[in-house]
Amino acid sequence: MQDLIEHPERYLTTVEELLTAERMEQAASLLRSATPRIERTGFDNWNGGTEQWTIYLAIDTADYALISTTKSDIEEQINQRLKAVLEPYTENWYSVKIIPRLANPGAAARPNTRIRRQTRLNIIDGLQIDQVAWHGNLNEIDFLTRIYNLQSLPSRDSRYKDAEADIYQHRINNLDWDDNWIYDDSRFELKNGADAVFLRFLCETVHPMVRPNKDEAIELITQYNDQLRQDGWALMEEEKIAGRPRFVARQIGLASEFITSRARNAAYALDARWMQQEIQRLEMAIDSDPALAIGTAKDLVETCCKTILTQQRIAFTKTATLPELTKLLTAELCLVPEGIPEEAKGSKTIRLLLRNLTTITQYLSELRSLYGSGHGRDGKHRGLEPRHARLAVGAAVVFIDFMSETYHQRILPQTLSQPTAPTKSKSK
Numbered sequence: 350m351q352d353l354i355e356h357p358e359r360y361l362t363t364v365e366e367l368l369t370a371e372r373m374e375q376a377a378s379l380l381r382s383a384t385p386r387i388e389r390t391g392f393d394n395w396n397g398g399t400e401q402w403t404i405y406l407a408i409d410t411a412d413y414a415l416i417s418t419t420k421s422d423i424e425e426q427i428n429q430r431l432k433a434v435l436e437p438y439t440e441n442w443y444s445v446k447i448i449p450r451l452a453n454p455g456a457a458a459r460p461n462t463r464i465r466r467q468t469r470l471n472i473i474d475g476l477q478i479d480q481v482a483w484h485g486n487l488n489e490i491d492f493l494t495r496i497y498n499l500q501s502l503p504s505r506d507s508r509y510k511d512a513e514a515d516i517y518q519h520r521i522n523n524l525d526w527d528d529n530w531i532y533d534d535s536r537f538e539l540k541n542g543a544d545a546v547f548l549r550f551l552c553e554t555v556h557p558m559v560r561p562n563k564d565e566a567i568e569l570i571t572q573y574n575d576q577l578r579q580d581g582w583a584l585m586e587e588e589k590i591a592g593r594p595r596f597v598a599r600q601i602g603l604a605s606e607f608i609t610s611r612a613r614n615a616a617y618a619l620d621a622r623w624m625q626q627e628i629q630r631l632e633m634a635i636d637s638d639p640a641l642a643i644g645t646a647k648d649l650v651e652t653c654c655k656t657i658l659t660q661q662r663i664a665f666t667k668t669a670t671l672p673e674l675t676k677l678l679t680a681e682l683c684l685v686p687e688g689i690p691e692e693a694k695g696s697k698t699i700r701l702l703l704r705n706l707t708t709i710t711q712y713l714s715e716l717r718s719l720y721g722s723g724h725g726r727d728g729k730h731r732g733l734e735p736r737h738a739r740l741a742v743g744a745a746v747v748f749i750d751f752m753s754e755t756y757h758q759r760i761l762p763q764t765l766s767q768p769t770a771p772t773k774s775k776s777k
Contacts, residue, residue, distance in 0.1 A: 353438075357387060361380060361404075378540075386404070386407065390402065402443045406446070407449070466540065468580050477529050490516055490517060548582065548584075552597060552598060554569065583601045628649065631645050635739055650710055650713060650749060706747070
């Protein structure tokens with residue numbers, strides 16, 4: 350069938366429309382993005398000389414990896430509808446085979462900049478589990494018009510001319526669609542559409558006009574970013590509206606992710622929820638608000654010190670400075686340089702490293718006073734850049750990572766094996 354060979358998109362588009370109409374969204378989206386290549390792969394003499402053709406559908410390697418367990422099912426969905434489309438025009442046999450798209454010759458491997466389908470599903474599942482109203486304080490039409498032109502989208506109900514009238518009828522007049530209808534409606538492309546649309550949808554769900562409660566918005570942002578960071582994205586604060594943050598989507602570098610991943614592990618190990626919130630603030634501020642990142646880095650170290658000291662029942666005053674807290678902590682964890690025997694190889698180097706580690710907190714306090722958040726500035730003040738914030742955050746993470754790991758390896762096992770002791774006091 351020469352026309353199919355020369356113009357495959359004509360027939361495959363019809364197959365895609367059938368899949369969409371039957372709500373087979375994953376197969377339709379995959380077919381929409383695929384590059385087809387048709388080859389004759391067999392000939393059947395016993396069936397009147399029937400030719401056998403294979404349509405190879407090349408898709409991005411990231412998408413191919415995600416469908417490893419469902420590839421055969423998707424191929425079958427496409428094959429059945431392809432047969433229905435071609436049957437009136439040819440007696441030859443056609444089938445589809447999904448393959449990974451080859452990179453250009455000499456091309457280097459590129460990082461994944463797409464939001465994977467599984468990431469989207471995890472976020473959507475989380476919203477449904479927590480019964481979050483995606484439209485917040487707005488009605489659904491007002492919310493969606495912030496992102497889509499509803500009057501240009503088709504109606505699913507033949508009685509109405511566009512999506513706006515369709516939604517009004519079924520969500521306001523009759524209320525016969527469930528609350529989470531948006532996620533499975535292919536017109537809005539949340540599961541299979543462009544990354545920009547999905548990210549814009551998430552940003553709007555936490556916009557101050559939609560969700561004015563700042564704590565609720567931050568909690569959602571944390572859940573979103575836990576998933577998005579795996580694909581190299583995060584929602585970060587762009588500006589404030591009436592004192593509430595407005596978020597935008599940005600790609601995050603591997604460096605920022607590496608810096609904070611160890612801090613996150615330490616926070617989980619210490620069961621320090623406030624530390625986790627500060628790490629979230631760090632991730633959003635490193636590039637967009639270096640001053641806030643520097644101030645938060647200092648707060649993060651302080652929280653780490655107080656958490657371990659509290660768990661060890663070491664008393665400290667409310668006015669204790671960060672260097673004072675550090676001194677208490679290093680003494681409790683036996684990190685004083687004198688604890689290393691002279692005969693140990695590299696003992697001098699180890700002492701220097703430990704001494705420098707404990708002075709990090711002094712430098713962070715000074716840096717916060719000079720450039721961080723929390724202090725007023727004169728009109729000529731010049732802040733630091735994101736690279737300086739990364740330096741401060743990196744130093745803070747090195748500190749809490751080492752202290753947390755030392756605590757869990759050397760102190761905590763002893764504490765758990767001993768009977769409860771009275772509160773110790775090492776405050777000055």
